[in-house]
Amino acid sequence: AMGFLYYNFNPARIFMGDTGSMFLGFMLAGISVVGAVKSAATIALIVPILALGLPILDTTFAIVRRARNHRPIFKPDKGHLHHRLLAHGFSQKQAVLLMYVVSALFGLCALALTAVSIQAAALIILLVAAAVFVGARKLGILGMDAPQK
Structure with a gap:
């Protein structure tokens, strides 16, 4: 790959x-x-979800955004992460590289979950969730103002 x-x-x-x-x-x-x-069952379920965090979160945010705006969830819009990054002034290559870095960080966090204690795993999950929330708010992904296609 x-x-x-x-x-x-x-x-x-x-x-x-x-x-x-x-x-x-x-x-x-x-x-x-x-x-x-x-590994423990809960961690075993979270690891693959975290490893694929970027596409899962982007899809989840798109479905929630479209449902909140009363739009069909299968209708395209310009609210996806890469569209938001381009709208914030990133070039195409910069947006892709940033998404590669975020995906790599999700993957490293997923690997870390398999090697740490339950308390450390819970801390990692909380930190990742906080970082996702802050990043989504900063890019406006959670808002109702999704640009239309």
């Missing part, structure tokens, strides 16, 4: 198809199931 990102960076020269994305999803699901045997 890391080798693929080089060719998929702006301007993209190749794109991952359905087979590639389904394979990666299958591998992540398989790894999370194997990981569930080695």
Whole structure:
């Protein structure tokens, strides 16, 4: 996947198809199931969700935003994270690199959850939740003012 990102960076020269994305999803699901045997059940459920935190949160915020605005949840808008970053003055490459860094931080937090005590895991989860809330408020993702397409 890391080798693929080089060719998929702006301007993209190749794109991952359905087979590639389904394979990666299958591998992540398989790894999370194997990981569930080695740790506490709650942490085992949180680790894959945290590792995929950016796309999960972006989708969740989009559904909540559209529902609060009484719009169909399948209707596109310009309220996604990458649109918000572009609206705040980031270039296309800067927005993508920032999203890579955030995804990497989510992944590192997920890995840390598997190696620390329950108290430290709870602290990590609270810190991540606070950082997500502050970041979402700063970018206006939680607001009702989603720009329209």
